[in-house]
Amino acid sequence: MAVYVYSVVAADHPQRLDDVHGVGDPPVALRTVRVGKLSAVVSDGPEDLRPKRRDLAAHQAVQEHLMADGTVLPMQFGFLAADDDAVRQVLEDRADDFAERLRALEGCAEYRLKAAQDEEALLRQILRESDEARGLNDEIRSGRNSPELPLALGELVAQEVQARQARLAAELVDVLREHARDERAAQATGEDFLSVSFLVDRDHEARFLSAERGLADELGEDFDLRLQGPLPAYSFV
Incomplete structure (x- = not known):
């Protein structure tokens, strides 16, 4: 058997x-x-x-x-x-x-963090902060009949989303790795832009959890940070 x-x-x-x-x-x-x-x-x-x-x-x-x-x-x-x-x-x-x-x-456990951002809030942010995206959007809203404009805006927004979320993911990991012994990134799926596991020493657990809560508070309600743990260290075997 x-x-x-x-x-x-x-x-x-x-x-x-x-x-x-x-x-x-x-x-x-x-x-x-x-x-x-x-x-x-x-x-x-x-x-x-x-x-x-x-x-x-x-x-x-x-x-x-x-x-x-x-x-x-x-x-x-x-x-x-x-x-x-x-x-x-x-x-x-x-x-x-x-x-x-x-x-x-x-003496360690795994903590798994996933993060997502509200799509509409992200789009509003891009239109507010990107002159190029805002200009294209204004032209489309004005009624200009050009099929190239929505395509150009879509490509620009996609690039902005990727760049902004990659930058934010790196910033989140940088803050939390200070309180972890090791980390393992995974492919984010669905609406998530971040999926990463941290190997956290029990002696540093309170500081790690406090740092994660601080990040969630700082980012605000447009973001969804989901932390699982303590877990068996599957990602580090």
Whole structure:
């Protein structure tokens, strides 16, 4: 039977598994596979595993339960090995890598920040601050019948949006990285112009959260800053 792998921890991690269960319906029991100074938290791999809400929540609950007692290297949902021996082999082959990452993540948690800006507010800002955009918009509103004008305005606005949001994203990251040990940028999707994860030391957590709240207050209601955390450090494994 396949083995589902949740995370890797140090062998001296408490690994209290009695009060938490794994994925599957009914939920499967957790166990550990140990090699030297490392342990993998695993369970039997359920058949026909899919990223259902129940199983995603169970996977996350295991990470958070272990994280409460020490440093965790969380695996992404759905990580399977052929059997316990295959898990042992990976622990042996990558022992140094796992040990190094555990040291790097010690005492830290991940905070994930996403940011979006109200489109209409951004457009008003561009028309207010860009003479060229405002001039094109005035010509269109005056009734001048030229199909080139809307196209030119659209291209100009798109360039302005990209430049302004890239600049703002860099400024936000610059402020917050002062309170973080590491960072990982991701591709922003949908209406977001920023998606970034920070590895934050517990000793600096209050300062990081205060800085994020200060940014949100400074930007105002036209911006939507969404901070998730503390999370298992998926982005830094």
